[in-house]
Amino acid sequence: MTASRALLQRSLGDPSLTYPLWPPLTRGCPGSGDDRLVYPLEVDYDYDAVGKELFEQEPGTDLARWAPLLPPLDAPTLGEGGTPLLELGDVFVKDESRNPTWSHKDRLNRVTVSAAVATGAPGVVVASSGNHGASAAAFAARAGLHAVVLASAGSPPAVQTFVRAYGGKVLTVPVERRWSLLREIVDNLGYHPVSNQTRTHTGHPFGPEGYKTIAYELFLQLGRRVPAAVFAPVGYGEMFFGIWKGFTELRRLGLAGETPKMFACEPAGAGPTSVALHAGLDATIIEVGESAAYAIATEVGGYRAVRTVRDSGGDAVPLTDDEMFAAQADLARAGLWQEVSGAAGLAGYRKLGREFDGPVVCVATSSGFKDLGVGQAPVTVLENATWRDAL
Known part of the structure; x- marks a missing residue:
């Protein structure tokens, strides 16, 4: 395995604040009190030591193929990554339900x-x-x-x-x-x-680094092109930020000349990213309404998602359950069964209704097996079934 080029941890709130790579600072930046926003950290790399030939490979499974741009990978692979990009009418769908445990x-x-x-x-x-x-x-x-x-x-x-x-x-x-x-x-x-410990979301500083590989794969799967826009389900925003960071790294390495606009797709009754953006805040905590998209219905916001929208020139797209159900049904009819949350990216693209000068990618995050109530509907047994019942 090629060695990791990870160097240190850096505050997302104040990039001048840096810390050693180990141990991971899982409670945000030291010295931040509970009475104010605790900023998450990201990992910085020796980008000059990363050769462009890294992106001449096929986008297959096992994140170790991207080892120079990831923290050290000491845990064995389960064959994660390398998920398909499928064309669905006027958009592409990145199907993350194909990962080993059926999610991103x-x-x-x-x-x-x-x-x-x-x-x-x-x-x-x-x-x-x-x-x-x-x-x-x-x-x-x-x-x-x-x-x-x-x-x-x-x-x-x-x-x-x-x-x-x-x-x-x-x-x-x-x-x-x-x-x-x-x-x-x-x-x-x-x-x-491996999850959050702070009042507003900081999460694990290494976590979004794994999500960067979605951007690497998209770049290769689109013929070494960057999409014009990416629509993704957003709860805490770790994947959303990770995808954005991956594209900024491609630009930094001289492989891409632009980055996509990023659109955060979240339940209308549980959208802390939308609330924070409209209020001019870095992150916020809200009261959560009911939503079938339980995986992304969160009261706790995070700085990563807000920053990604601002830096990319994108937006947040609040969605009703009916809008996500409709997108879920359309995906299923195309052979892609996603949980309600996983369909939020496509729902957001359709709701926004904008045209883009280039390919648009909707990230679909998880199998429909994960939804509430799956498998609980009663089964009707046909005692005298005939071929006509198949019509």
Whole structure:
């Protein structure tokens, strides 16, 4: 494996503030108090040491193919990445449900579980009601680590079964207890946190680095072109920011002359990115309304998503459940079954109704198997079925 060229951690709030690469600063920048915004960090690299030949390869599975532009990958691969880009009418759909645990979270967890291995942690802990928990449990199992997933009572039972299948321990607790309990497990058991620990979202500084590889793949899959626009489901905004960072790196390396406009697609009743942008804030916390898109319905906003919209010249697109259901149905009719949240990118593109001078990519994040209520509908048995019933 080619060596990582990662150098250090840098504050996204104040780029002049830098810190050693190890240990990952999972609670934001040191010295930030709970009474003000805690900014996340990103990883900086020795870009001059990264050869352009890195982007002459095929965009296949295993993130190790991008090792120079990722933190050290000490956890084994599960074959993450290399997901297909499919043409759907006037847009392209990047189908992240083809990852090992059927969601985009596998890109993040290959990197964050690697950090757990590198720091000698006995296990990982994550607060998640869906994709993140299943993915973390799978990569932890592959690396020989324990995994604890703190789920809310409203999480789908099938997803909790998914986590337990990998040997992960699920603790179902009230939503408001998840993050404080996560911090207690980190402090008392030494488990490595692969999800957020702060009031506004900072997450793991290495996590979005795994998502950059979506941009690398898109660049190659589009014939070494950058899309004019990217529409993606947004909750905390880690994937959204990671994709944007990947494109800025392609420009920095002299491989691309432009970057796409980035559009954050979120539930209308749970859109902290939209609220923060319209209020001129870096991040915010809101009251959440009901939404079937539970995977991206969050009260806690994050600076990464807000900054990505501002820097790219994009926007946030609030969506009703009906708009996401319609996009989900259209994807399914094209052979792509996504959970409601996973269809938000396509729903956002259609709602915005803009034309772009170049290809448009909608990121679809997760399999429809992850939705609430899947598999619970009663089955009707036809006692005297005939061929006419097939019409």
